[in-house]
Amino acid sequence: MKAYIIIIGDEILSGRTLDTNSNFIASELDKIGISTFKIVTIPDQVFQIKNQIKDAFASEANFIFTTGGLGPTKDDKTKQVITDFLNDTLVLHRPSLDYIKQIYYKNNRVMNPLTYNQAMVPSKSEVIINKYGTAPILWTLKDSKLLINLPGVPYETCGMLKEVIIPKIKNDFQLDYIIRESAIVIDIPESELAIKLENWENNLPEFISLAYLPSGSKIELRLTAIGKNKIYLQNSIQNEINKLNSLLGKNLIISQTTRIEEIIGNFLIKNNLTISVAESLTGGSISKKITSISGSSRYYKGGVTAYSKEAKKNVLMIKEEILKENNIVSETIAKEMAIHCSSLFNSDISISTTGVAGPNSDEFNNPVGLAFVGIYYKGDIVIKKYLFPNLTREEMIARITYKSLESLYFKFIDEENS
Structure with a gap:
């Protein structure tokens, strides 16, 4: 089954407010087997709302969601448009009015005529009390489609969707299973990967789709299977993952998580190993990645951002003559930083x-985008050289952060296979 999401609000289109509702709705629907095929954002204009709802009902959507425009002010036009679309009239919903009165009473506030309007709803709609706010949610069946009108406030939408709307959909509709599995590909450019996987991809079963999701220097391959038989779908996905493994070898990371920092953390725990980090270029971002994982204190000993030459000398204790004789951005300095960092944090x-x-x-006239990564591993040292001249500063830091963790991952793989 498919969903169509309409986000209503001038504040979204102006850029003053970030739309988080559509992402949350689509994500929650995906978990129960409903795929979102269209998301649109429109202003608080009657003809725009009306035309978009007509388009949604004429589409392949089974479920149509709107957010916004249910409040008491003049720019909240969704409810009246829905009423007109249904050839309906607004009626007072007494339970909603009583609930709104309770909220105002508890907060020592006085209701006004606009507040009363919140309790006016289309007579053909089922009304769901919004326990996170005052605007009731509308649930309307029309032409074998379900229209759900949600408030625009993310706190209200997210809470009600997760606690009430999703369980109600699951109870009222027979939904397909959606099984998703992801694998991470590292150190293969997307164009080369597509060629490498062309034959495999062309022979995927019709009920399995593939998405390439590049992020920096990694690519997530996401397999999605949709159908009625959950066990069959799971087995079919696993069969395709096994084929990928034979095609890509150590360039493929198969894990329950797609976060390489979590994969590395699991390896460190499994092998009772500890890690430390000495960063100059990356300015602490590797440490941030590592410590973003719950339980990282079991293996992360500490880190130092040795950005200046003085920090490299006084904190990491690299000899002054080595710093004088060598370019700071060099294989030698990366090696010294890794060795001394391991010694500093044991x-x-x-x-x-x-x-x-x-x-x-820099002061040595090194080209922008040049970087060295040192990996010290139980007495062994590996240095990787990279050159990414066309990246922005932020992109460069993010790329080297990931390449550092990627290099460590490959070191683990080589260790396990040796």
Whole structure:
């Protein structure tokens, strides 16, 4: 089954307010087997709302959601448009009025005529009391489609959708299962990956779809299977994941999580290993990634942002003659940073980064986008050199952060296979 989501609000289109409702609604629907095929954002204008609802009912959608325009002010026009669309009239919904009165009474506020209007609803709609706000939710069946009108306030929409609307949909409709599995591909460009997987992709069963989701230097392959038999779908997805594994080898990460920092954390716990980080180029972003995982205190010993030459000397204790004799952005300094970081924190593993994020070159005239990553692993040291001249400063930091974790992952793979 499919959903059509209409976000109503001038404040969304002006950029003053971020639309989080559509993302949340689509995500929650996806969990119960309803795929969203269209999301539109429109202003608080009667003809726009009217035309969009007509388009939604003429589409392939089984479920039509709107957010916004249910409040008491003059710019809240959704309810009247719905009433006209249904050839209906507004009637007083006594339970809603009583509920609104209770809210005002508890907050020592006086109701006004506009507030009373909140309790006026189309007579053909089922009304759902909004326990997070005053605007009631409308649930309307028409032409074998379900129209659900939600408030625009995210707090209200998210709470009511999760606690009331989704359970009600599950109870009232027979839904397909949606099974999704993801695998992460690293160190293969998207165009090369598409060629490599062309034959496999062309032979996927009709009920399984594939999405390429690039993010920085990694690509998430998301497989989606839709159908009535849950076990069959799960087995079919697993069969395709097995084929991917044989095609991509160590470039494929198969895990319950797509976050490489979590995968690394699980490996460290499993093997009783500890890690520390010495960052120059990345400015603490690797440590931030590692410590974003709950329980990372079990393996993360600490980190230092040794941005200046003085910090490299006084904190990491790199010898002054080495710093004088070598370019700060170099293989030698990355190596020294990793070794001394491991010693400083007494960790089994350490990661170091040094480079030029731009937009300008450094005092040594190194090219913008040059970086070195050091991986110290139980006495062994590996240095990776990268050059990304066309990235912004923020993109460069994010790319090297991920490449650092990716390099460590490959080191783990090599260790397990040795």
